[in-house]
Amino acid sequence: MSQRRVVVTGAGGFIGGHLVRRLKAEGHWVRGVDLKPHEFAQSAADEFLIADLRDRRAAEAAVAGMDDVYQLAADMGGAGYLFTGENDAAVMHNSAAINLHVLDAGRLAGVTRVFYSSSACVYPERNQQDAQHPNCAEDSVYPAAPDSEYGWEKLFSERLYLTYMRNYGVEVRIARFHNIFGPEGTWTGGREKAPAAICRKVAEAPEGGAIEVWGDGEQTRSFLYVDECIEGVRRLMESDFAGPVNIGSDDMISLNDLARLVMDIAHKPLSLTHTAGPLGVRGRTSDNRLIEARLGWRPSQPLRAGLARTYAWIADQVARQSER
Ligand code: NAD
Secondary structure, X not given: OOOOEEEEXXXXXXXXHHHHHHHHHOOOEEEXXXXXXOOOOOOOOOEEEEOOOOOHHHHHHHHOOOXXXXXXXXXXXXXXXXXXXXXXXXXXXXXXXXXXXXXXXXXXHOOOEEEEEEEHHHOOHHHHOOOOOOOOOHHHOOOOOOOOHHHHHHHHHHHHHHHHHHHHOOEEEEEEEOOEEOOOOOOOOOOOOHHHHHHHHHHHOOOOOEEEEEOXXXXXXXXXXXXXXXXXXXXXXHOOOOOOEEEOOOOOEEHHHHHHHHHHHHOOOOEEEEEOOOOOOOOOOOOOHHHHHHHOXXXXXXXXXXXXXXXXXXXXXXXXXXXX
């Protein structure tokens, strides 16, 4: 594989930070772009631009001279950020503006290939009301009825990228990520997602104490460790398949069982209390038939292994914070 000049937008974030490291390890020249530096690690990028990609000129500077673009920047968070309704206008405006500018500037700059990170949140609510039998096959997305504005923006942007492929010949690759987790992601402050929030709560709880789970905890999800997500992104980018395709685990678990698994990893038996909170859909898991058929690969690593690494990293963050 030849060395490429690539830009990762959203490189100061969780998945972007891991992707930069992987692309550098493969020998590519990497530019990272983000509103902020990476919070938890020194970026491995050759060049790092602090820029607001809602601004057209910043988007032009981000893609200038690049062969490939990995567009991961988004106004993003877990259920506590995306599903309360309070941030809907910002989420739609900010993420749509980023996508409009980065994609169009990339086309005019003559980039070859553009990766776009969509989400499982595009899938219709009606197919995710049964915790045990959700349907997230790629072709179930229409008629569209995502349960959040975040999902609607992702669906709009998927369509935007596909039009640039049809009308302008930009080679796009679109993945729908399903709950990616791992070290060096947001773990506190309100934007964290369930695995990080549960790891933090377990790490912070006193021996014999309790942790809170939103709702009755019987809602189901699947969680994919970040290394396998990046593997899927790279395989998709090197393939001739545009997607959209799921990149997620199909190992579904309830939030209560996820909490129990983290307690087991931490050797910390705690009790669960259930409180009201933003929940999202009742059940969700990745359907991996399409990725297997088109890429000859699917995620396969056990949840426990990735969760153990994530718990160790978050427990360390909690310990450092309490020392401060
Ligand atoms: P993240 O929030 O850690 O990273 C996103 C980054 O985008 C942040 O560092 C943020 O500062 C940056 N950003 C936001 N607005 C910007 C702007 N105007 N200009 C420049 N940078 C800006 O999130 P993540 O978990 O790493 O997610 C990466 C991508 O994958 C996002 O597009 C997200 O929607 C998508 N996704 C993630 C998951 C998941 O489980 N983590 C699931 C589905 C989809």
